[in-house]
Amino acid sequence: MNVKTTIPLQVSRPGNSVAYRLILFAMVILAGVVLLPLLILIITVVENGSSVIRVLGQPDTLQPLANTVEVTVASTLLAHIIGVASALIVNSIPARWQRWWHLAALLPLFIPPFVGAFSWLQAYARGGLSDYVLHQTFPWLYGPLGVIVLLAVHSAPLTYIILSATLARLDPRPIEAARIHGARRWEAFVSVVWPALRPALIAATGLVFALNAGDFGIPLVLGIPAHFLTATTQIYQELSFTSTPDSFSIAMALSLVLALGSLLVLLALQRFESGHSLITYAALPQARQRKEGQVLRGIGQVALLVYTLVVTIIPFIALVLTSLTTSYGLAPLPQNLTLAHIVDTLQESTATAIVHSLLLAALAALVIVAVGLSGAEWSHKSRWGRILTRLAWLPYAIPGSVIGVATTIAYGKWLYGTFAIIFLAYLAKFWGLAEPIAATRTQIEASRVRAGRLFGARPFQAYLVGIWPQLGGTALACGVLVFINSIYELTMSSLLYAPGTETLAIAVLNAEEGGDAATTATIGVLLTLLMVVSLLVLTAGRQSRKLEEKKSI
Amino acid sequence: MKYVAKQHARAEITQAEAILAVKDLSVTLDQQPVLHEITFELYPGELLAILGASGSGKTTLLNTIAGFLAPEKGSIYLAGELVSQPGAVQAPEKRHLGMVFQSYALWPHMSVLENVAFPLRRQGMSKAISQKQASTMLARLDLEAYATRYPSELSGGQQQRVGLARALAAQPRLFLFDEPTANLDSALKASFAQEIRRQQQESQVAALYVTHDVREAFAVADRVMILQSGHIEQLGRPMDIYECPATQEIAGLCGLYTLLPGRLEANLDAGNAEVTIEEQRYTVKLLNKSCQPGSDVVFMLRPEWGEIITGNPPARAGIAATIARIEYQGSQTEYDLETTIGKIYYRALGRPLAQVGQEVQWYPRCLYAYAPTIQEPA
Amino acid sequence: MKYVAKQHARAEITQAEAILAVKDLSVTLDQQPVLHEITFELYPGELLAILGASGSGKTTLLNTIAGFLAPEKGSIYLAGELVSQPGAVQAPEKRHLGMVFQSYALWPHMSVLENVAFPLRRQGMSKAISQKQASTMLARLDLEAYATRYPSELSGGQQQRVGLARALAAQPRLFLFDEPTANLDSALKASFAQEIRRQQQESQVAALYVTHDVREAFAVADRVMILQSGHIEQLGRPMDIYECPATQEIAGLCGLYTLLPGRLEANLDAGNAEVTIEEQRYTVKLLNKSCQPGSDVVFMLRPEWGEIITGNPPARAGIAATIARIEYQGSQTEYDLETTIGKIYYRALGRPLAQVGQEVQWYPRCLYAYAPTIQEPA
Amino acid sequence: STPASTNASTPTSLTVYAALTEANGKLLAKAFESYAPGSKVTVVTGGTGALLTRIKAEKAAGSLHADVLLLADPTAMPGLDEQQILASYKPTNASQLPASFQDAHWSGAFSFNNVIIYHKGMSLPVPSSWQDLTSGKYQNQVELGDPAYSGTTLGMVGYLSQTYNWSYFSNLKKNNAITVQSTNTVGTDVAAGRVNIGITLDSVVRALLAKGSPIEVVWPSDGAIPVPAPVSIVAGHENALSHKFVDWLFSSGGQAAVEQLGYAPALGSSSMIPAHTKLASVDWSQIVQKRTSLLEQFHAIFAKAQ
Numbered sequence A: 001m002n003v004k005t006t007i008p009l010q011v012s013r014p015g016n017s018v019a020y021r022l023i024l025f026a027m028v029i030l031a032g033v034v035l036l037p038l039l040i041l042i043i044t045v046v047e048n049g050s051s052v053i054r055v056l057g058q059p060d061t062l063q064p065l066a067n068t069v070e071v072t073v074a075s076t077l078l079a080h081i082i083g084v085a086s087a088l089i090v091n092s093i094p095a096r097w098q099r100w101w102h103l104a105a106l107l108p109l110f111i112p113p114f115v116g117a118f119s120w121l122q123a124y125a126r127g128g129l130s131d132y133v134l135h136q137t138f139p140w141l142y143g144p145l146g147v148i149v150l151l152a153v154h155s156a157p158l159t160y161i162i163l164s165a166t167l168a169r170l171d172p173r174p175i176e177a178a179r180i181h182g183a184r185r186w187e188a189f190v191s192v193v194w195p196a197l198r199p200a201l202i203a204a205t206g207l208v209f210a211l212n213a214g215d216f217g218i219p220l221v222l223g224i225p226a227h228f229l230t231a232t233t234q235i236y237q238e239l240s241f242t243s244t245p246d247s248f249s250i251a252m253a254l255s256l257v258l259a260l261g262s263l264l265v266l267l268a269l270q271r272f273e274s275g276h277s278l279i280t281y282a283a284l285p286q287a288r289q290r291k292e293g294q295v296l297r298g299i300g301q302v303a304l305l306v307y308t309l310v311v312t313i314i315p316f317i318a319l320v321l322t323s324l325t326t327s328y329g330l331a332p333l334p335q336n337l338t339l340a341h342i343v344d345t346l347q348e349s350t351a352t353a354i355v356h357s358l359l360l361a362a363l364a365a366l367v368i369v370a371v372g373l374s375g376a377e378w379s380h381k382s383r384w385g386r387i388l389t390r391l392a393w394l395p396y397a398i399p400g401s402v403i404g405v406a407t408t409i410a411y412g413k414w415l416y417g418t419f420a421i422i423f424l425a426y427l428a429k430f431w432g433l434a435e436p437i438a439a440t441r442t443q444i445e446a447s448r449v450r451a452g453r454l455f456g457a458r459p460f461q462a463y464l465v466g467i468w469p470q471l472g473g474t475a476l477a478c479g480v481l482v483f484i485n486s487i488y489e490l491t492m493s494s495l496l497y498a499p500g501t502e503t504l505a506i507a508v509l510n511a512e513e514g515g516d517a518a519t520t521a522t523i524g525v526l527l528t529l530l531m532v533v534s535l536l537v538l539t540a541g542r543q544s545r546k547l548e549e550k551k552s553i
Numbered sequence B, C: 001m002k003y004v005a006k007q008h009a010r011a012e013i014t015q016a017e018a019i020l021a022v023k024d025l026s027v028t029l030d031q032q033p034v035l036h037e038i039t040f041e042l043y044p045g046e047l048l049a050i051l052g053a054s055g056s057g058k059t060t061l062l063n064t065i066a067g068f069l070a071p072e073k074g075s076i077y078l079a080g081e082l083v084s085q086p087g088a089v090q091a092p093e094k095r096h097l098g099m100v101f102q103s104y105a106l107w108p109h110m111s112v113l114e115n116v117a118f119p120l121r122r123q124g125m126s127k128a129i130s131q132k133q134a135s136t137m138l139a140r141l142d143l144e145a146y147a148t149r150y151p152s153e154l155s156g157g158q159q160q161r162v163g164l165a166r167a168l169a170a171q172p173r174l175f176l177f178d179e180p181t182a183n184l185d186s187a188l189k190a191s192f193a194q195e196i197r198r199q200q201q202e203s204q205v206a207a208l209y210v211t212h213d214v215r216e217a218f219a220v221a222d223r224v225m226i227l228q229s230g231h232i233e234q235l236g237r238p239m240d241i242y243e244c245p246a247t248q249e250i251a252g253l254c255g256l257y258t259l260l261p262g263r264l265e266a267n268l269d270a271g272n273a274e275v276t277i278e279e280q281r282y283t284v285k286l287l288n289k290s291c292q293p294g295s296d297v298v299f300m301l302r303p304e305w306g307e308i309i310t311g312n313p314p315a316r317a318g319i320a321a322t323i324a325r326i327e328y329q330g331s332q333t334e335y336d337l338e339t340t341i342g343k344i345y346y347r348a349l350g351r352p353l354a355q356v357g358q359e360v361q362w363y364p365r366c367l368y369a370y371a372p373t374i375q376e377p378a
Numbered sequence D: 001s002t003p004a005s006t007n008a009s010t011p012t013s014l015t016v017y018a019a020l021t022e023a024n025g026k027l028l029a030k031a032f033e034s035y036a037p038g039s040k041v042t043v044v045t046g047g048t049g050a051l052l053t054r055i056k057a058e059k060a061a062g063s064l065h066a067d068v069l070l071l072a073d074p075t076a077m078p079g080l081d082e083q084q085i086l087a088s089y090k091p092t093n094a095s096q097l098p099a100s101f102q103d104a105h106w107s108g109a110f111s112f113n114n115v116i117i118y119h120k121g122m123s124l125p126v127p128s129s130w131q132d133l134t135s136g137k138y139q140n141q142v143e144l145g146d147p148a149y150s151g152t153t154l155g156m157v158g159y160l161s162q163t164y165n166w167s168y169f170s171n172l173k174k175n176n177a178i179t180v181q182s183t184n185t186v187g188t189d190v191a192a193g194r195v196n197i198g199i200t201l202d203s204v205v206r207a208l209l210a211k212g213s214p215i216e217v218v219w220p221s222d223g224a225i226p227v228p229a230p231v232s233i234v235a236g237h238e239n240a241l242s243h244k245f246v247d248w249l250f251s252s253g254g255q256a257a258v259e260q261l262g263y264a265p266a267l268g269s270s271s272m273i274p275a276h277t278k279l280a281s282v283d284w285s286q287i288v289q290k291r292t293s294l295l296e297q298f299h300a301i302f303a304k305a306q
């Protein structure tokens, strides 16, 4: 055999292309930029170590932490109960109707918690809708119970999403096997369905826990009036109303405790997670005509309907009425209704703020999705990538006000009064939302990319043809989530804005500080409508993803 | 054009009481009729294989017998007891059945032992006793070593053995097998099917065995049911199905075949007959006697029912053929023969005995005759 | 105990220039050595099947040839051009290969036509021309009707045909097939493998064909490579592998076999030999002549290499055997024979010719001899 | 913003962190810009809490962007002073301010006044003094802010606990008086009829009345409690422009601008406060000093509310 060429080959290791290295480099830089505030937080706490330790040991500081643990654990449990129940109910509904029920179950996720709590007050507190119509009020709304219920309502959709995805993928045959081999319906559920749901539930627990531990809007609206402090409201108080030099590092320390607590929960859960129950059954969507369980299904549907009415629809109606009532305190009667607030609210300054928020949120969504996609490639190939993807998730549990402070400390000198600083804070806080992209990436078979390469596509073309079609749906979903979160974010932008970079949050807080409940309600209504539009986009994405999944079977 | 023989008479089975009786069963799914008037009986110790193309309703039939689907019409009796009829279906867990699934359908979060003990637990046994019995069953299938493993730690074949152990442990009155070997690779397939057959014969429990694989159906079954778009097309002993397929489709389902037009001259004794093919007369073994001597018929023949003779001049006159293709398969070799009356398949054990392009003489030894009832393709 | 013959000499192939030459190739994945010093050549128009157990390195070999993995040692030449060596690997898209994957690896968001046209587009063809060529290829494989469908709307067999069309359309210089039939059901399997063979012979492009299935390997391949834990164990024509397996494992891999201790008395002419088994002398066809006449050997024989004779008294004396099991498989029947020297497998075409429990005489017609090099089990 | 320099030529731009609504912030900036043509005032508005957080963070980052602070109550001022954030500049008219409206580092530019409000539809007799609220007639009807979150409420609590003793709040508590986070909430709650009577600020009342809410205000006969809005220049940001701004704020022009925003000016009389209204005098330095114990005592009485 005569050898034509000896070494005209470009030296390249497969999978370590220049593009891959560039991505890696960009990721490391970005991680640095985003994680710097976190680092600063740690440094601040360490610098003031002695006073932090002293103050952290005081009952006054410990009580809110204990409250946070109580509220978070209870609301996570309740959220799971609601999420599991609604997932089971929606899953039992024939496919044609599922979309609308699915929307209903997701709805609370798309209403900002702050607006949600506010609207509950308009609906169920003294002077609210129920007071007018039924002369019935719910004083427990103020205090731990109200906080727990509202947190659960707002985080249950997360449990729901994760569980319903798992349920849809459940292979019916192991369940049938249980029935044939003597298990009654509930026994089959307990011994086969439940163990398959458990890993998903554990995965959901970490997310819901962090979300609820870090929530500020709900304990602010419902906890403080009853003197019920959680860690986030205490942090808020330390930052806003106490002027001792210690207060600053105490706030930082409390946030670190929150973040570390969530990290511990996450790690503990992962430990739990590993093991055999992690294996979910292979996907096999197989509709089957079943005569069983129709009564149960009917009851479930009614329950879900009532739940949606009570939890979202009625509060939303109350919110709309508040925004339409000429003056706060007047009965929502026809003669007292006006569109003036809506017209006023949509006037220039709020309108500008809305445009800013939309642009910032869209950009954040784009960048985080892009980062998530590159991160997915990296974490698919290396352990360090996986660790980074996990770390990025941490700031999600830190209250926005602290991220805002840390971002100011890190970048305030150079980026003061620019959109860039708000944008960086969004990146830091919401990066973790891109994790599902990495998770989905691991499930994509290599063969489609390889087929692309083999048939002449360069690496990027092969990516477009072999990976993107499967990852696109998840990326879209993550993008919408980031978008929504960025829009209804309040505390970070209120700390970081300057005239010219106002966001929606400034308008809301302005109205709130000014005691202008009608404007608050109006913005709440507008936000909620905006979110529902986003939700429709998201589920449209979900539909197309389903189609893709179908195509890829 | 399709040639169809008269429906073959069903083989006689001892008239013990049927363990399963399916009468006139029709099932409709999503307004789509899937099974039509299925009627058959299954007797203790018998294994009935159900063969059919994808979508022919095999799984639907098993699911209806298991009690997951309600019939649209007809009824199902288990050991004489009415368990399914339109609108009244006994729950699956009350039927005392055992089932082995194509996808194994083991419970991934339970150890092998727990998987096998599960049906026993559900029958009300204590944990200790059920695990003891499950261990015995595992030992019987050479699985003791894997008792504490989880399904994910086993190979496909081992998982399927566990699935079998689970079905056996329950000591059911009827086994349902839904393509139990479809996910196993070919080396394992045959031995696993044999294992199933042995275990089923030992326990003398009746079984329905759904498969795509004709060889496997023939190898394990007492009787074979051919299902086509929800109808029973033929039901009989493996040999009946292979040698006397009711329709051309069934013939094709069971392997290669050749159709040759000819004439049945006379039936001789000992199953032989005088036939004419291409002006040439042969004495062959004729597998059915239902055609009228002296009439034109269409002969169906399997590749191994003929012979080729090489050598020049040939020792015996037959149909002149040219070898168009040779496929060596190890234990046997298959040939495509080109003749003036079309392509004839031929098969012999061992190495190729001729070369592609070589001229040979072919003559028949055994035939099956279809009366020329011509049926238009569906 | 394992009996191992001397490595069979490789069949001589025309000395045209090799399209693929793999030299001394070793591949390590995650610090795990996966392939060891693989050396072979592939010539234009040739199809080489790679047979091996799961994990033996088949996919790794293909991936290294495709350029997805870098070798640890050794080199790969495509049409004489060095394309892979440690540290320097030509990108896959520059190699002009075609591949068919076990999992189809079609792109779900593209129509069938777009899938097939993709390689052509990448070769720089205009959209119109590439789609026209793709259509032609689809027509060649009877897939025109599905051109506008999406992969999810096709059955597994149709999807795999599209995968084949895509690989063919690219007009590659080498085909790689990674278990292309593994996900197809057994009915489709054989016909799809034949389709591949036909298309490959028409285009006269060399191919590597990875499979688990021995029958398939024998049916499609010019040569077969047996891979075991990263080593080439045997490489030769299908007949060599089936009849003269280098090791007992390979013998088992290719089908049922029986080992009988005996003595080679003398080599006769025309491939025959005088042998003694159980004090009885036979004249048989001996498939290898490498053993010393007059020495004790171990004979390997396939089920179809013997004969049984019924009738009392038997026409000819052989080894007395009792039929322990009969399995009718349609075209053939397999028997387990119980003898004083152990179980002998026997196979014949057609219906069972005896019954279980019947006493028969068995005698050999053809044997392969292992010299008694006794190797301890690994 | 303005670099810290006193010897350079007069800077032209000024950043004010003001606890005002955005609209009011803009109005104030406009008024000053027309008074001092060529200058550019940037007002960052927000709640006192958000502004304080911001200031602390910027201080920690070593780059305070504010030149002038204008907060809603003086409670945070001593803490800021302690961190050396405040310059000690006295505006030209400072001498005319009441004692409770000034300190070494700040001067009160306008005032919020703690008053009583009631729902118009109320069937109970209208209270006229702080003392009236402890009457059993108003069982379940009184709402007030929380001194932990509201500096103005802290002033009110400090003054009343000093004047009438803690028993005053114990009596309110016996009447089941409710505390909420902010005086705004008190206003909206009374307007919505959730309670009939509340202790809140005159500015809140004015905003509600402007929208037509069904409430009325009572200036207590035993003295409305004024809370000054403190103004201070940020240490190191003293320059001609910041001086000019602060001086203007306390001039008649500045005070008129403040009145236009809806606040009672600190100097001179105004229609905002009815004539002959009795105004209490609050010792802010003492209240801030005793903040912790005030809150403790207050929460000892009210924490378990609801």
Ligand SMILES: Nc1ncnc2c1ncn2[C@@H]1O[C@H](COP(=O)(O)OP(=O)(O)OP(=O)(O)O)[C@@H](O)[C@H]1O
Binding pocket: A287, A288, A289, B029, B030, B032, B034, B052, B053, B054, B055, B056, B057, B058, B059, B060, B061
């Ligand atoms: N839920 C359903 N609704 C409507 N039609 C169905 C449903 N389930 C199955 N079918 C149809 O019923 C027919 C029989 O399906 P079944 O699963 O019994 O076939 P099968 O013989 O087991 O096929 P396979 O060999 O592919 O497993 C098919 O045509 C299928 O499309």
Ligand SMILES: Nc1ncnc2c1ncn2[C@@H]1O[C@H](COP(=O)(O)OP(=O)(O)OP(=O)(O)O)[C@@H](O)[C@H]1O
Binding pocket: C029, C030, C032, C034, C052, C053, C054, C055, C056, C057, C058, C059, C060, C061
């Ligand atoms: N990325 C990897 N890192 C380490 N070891 C690997 C990797 N990929 C494969 N292996 C190991 O290399 C060996 C060969 O794998 P390969 O996939 O080539 O086997 P195969 O012969 O194709 O098997 P199969 O028939 O199951 O497809 C296996 O032992 C496998 O565990």
Ligand SMILES: [Mg+2]
Binding pocket: B058, B059, B060
């Ligand atoms: Mg089926």
Ligand SMILES: [Mg+2]
Binding pocket: C058, C059, C060
């Ligand atoms: Mg492989």
